[in-house]
Amino acid sequence: MKKKPVSLTALALAATTLLAACGNDASNNAASSNAASSAPASGSSGASASAPASGEKVKLSIWHNFSGDDLRAQAVRAQIDKFKAAHPEIELDAQAIPPDGYRQRLKTVAAAGEMPDVFFTQSGTSIQEFYDGGLIQPITPLLDKYPEWKNNFMEGALDRLSFDGQAYATPLSGSATSLFFYNKSLFDKYQVKVPTTWDELMTAIKTFNDNKITPISLGNKAAWLAQSSILSSLADRVTGTDWFLKAASQDGASFTDPEFVQALQLFKDLSEAKAFQTGANSLDNTQMEQYFVEGKAAMMIDGSWALTNMAATGTPEQLDQVEVTVLPSLPGGKGDPNSISGGSGGGMALSKTVTGAKLDAALELIYAIGGPEGMQAIVNSNSVVNYKVEPDQAVVTPLFYKAFTLFKSVKLTPVYDAYLTSAAADVINNGLQDLLLTGKPEAVAKKLQDAQAQALGK
């Protein structure tokens, strides 16, 4: 049926006309606040493609969603402001748009062919849409120009932002979803060895249970948590990354393969060994983090977002007890044990229409935000980046410093739901909840396989 897309496009066009009308003097618009406010009112930016080298100013527009008051958003805005101050010959129209409606607004202007010259986009499917639409151009020349910068990105950091061997953006943030947190004092008190192998983990679970301490804090009400934090890493330990990528694309591997069933069985074993607190399926992520930071549980497997959350809720004494490492290794597993599941966030992409002097200016702007200096500023705001940089210990929290040091030293493996179709991700999320109750690994594996195969039409 063609009806629906057509009417949607019509709607988008109508909305765009409205937006475009607002857009012309948007740099004075209240909504564009902060970074944008000091720029003089300028005309539409997409109009004059190549500005002459001298005399006239180069007009450049940038859209991003770092509009909040959090440290990271401030750090990014500061980089843009610095660029503006250092380049009086460039007339920069910067718009900070609140994250909630950001993607929709960007899509609307994309439909109307009025893209900003430089814009922030998420990695994965988001940037893929712009690539498929032929709306962006690679920034590989920039990366080649600064090889030291390029080589400092962690392995695979650019994967979800690249197509056909060309990078279209560099990540401004990274994430780790399976950091293994543990409470040092509890481990000391009960003389438990911090587990580095699966057997040691099971021993630790038993000891803590005997002493009436919850071994591992888990709040899986929202269902993605066990998948994103535990399974992504645990299954990778068993199956190896290659197997997962094949199974995810349903090309040469199936989720009913014995190695994946074994991974699910290991998760089930944890549950049967009473590793998690009662009611893990009805607690949420925040409650789980609080439970751990209060010292009621000895361990927790959670993502890098927990660093900020715990810093916000825990006392300094509580946070001092928290240590972080990688998930224990599995003897005989095919995966690299020194790894954490994680990925890259989005970055600044470059519109295809930008050429000439404007192109040079745009590339410099991208470098100013996502280059070494920008990466340093972002990491100093307690945010994980997929870039080898040393955080300033005087500025960041000690826990973040520990976690980021660890993050830099490990390999990143795929997060399950970033590669599965949304239907399959939903199935595995529910399946893991079921395993915490009465579910059978074989049945869950079968359902996941069916869902992924059906969604991919295979």
Add this chain to the structure above:
Amino acid sequence: MTNSGRLRAFIAVGLLPTLFIYAVFVLVPIVWSAYYGFFDWKGIGASKFIGFDNYAEALGDPIFWKAFKNNLIIVAASIFGQLPIALVLSLILRKSTFFQRFVRSAVFMPMVVASVVIGMIWGYIYHPQIGILNFLLEQFGLGSWIRDWLGDPSINMYAVSAPVIWANIGPYLVLFIAAIQNISSEVEDAAKIDGAVKSKWLYMIVVPMIWDTIKVAIVLCISGSLKAFDLIYIMTGGGPAQSTELLATYMYNNTFEVFRYGYGSAVSTLIILISMVLVLGSQLLMRRK
């Protein structure tokens, strides 16, 4: 034109705006939704006509039927929980002393509280670690009754029914009080003279005389319960492992979490059909009486 004819014309004209709004915002979307149910559509991008595949898939999905069964539990809890409680309360509270008015407002209060708030409150009542319910059970020496109320699939449907009953008694109470106040005092006096005790008075006078109201209440109960969504979405989100999935949460998850708009549309159309069948069925049953 006669007077009554003019009145009728006036009523018709007066109804037009409502009818128009109803058509635009209720009838048309229902038809459209049934139509989208024939497509494989992700919400954006191209859609593909697939005939009755979505409908067949829903009817063949065990989770759909589980959700339907859970919905029936809510329907039963509403009819056999809300209505009797509301009826008894309305008998107790039909006078208007200060105390009675106070209790009446207290019973009605959940209706004016946002369902998100109610869901959160009951979520904390049932909380596996800090929940007041488990705490009270322990205090009264009933430690063996302690459960993970929302996490244990063998009981969580009943656990989530309790707040649904609690939150929705109010309107039925009001409905019944109004109906009972309409019973003329002569009837009550005559019954008293004939020696009817309280329970007999309830069965033989009150229930038959407000039967029409009760029928309306039952229909409201059924349709309301099939729409049930908000409280359960807040408390469990349909989980764990889809054990508290309702038709509405099933539809919502498929549409907005998995992005299968066509499938979600087909499911919502099925919900409408099921509701219609149940409401008509209950009407037929009660007519026979």
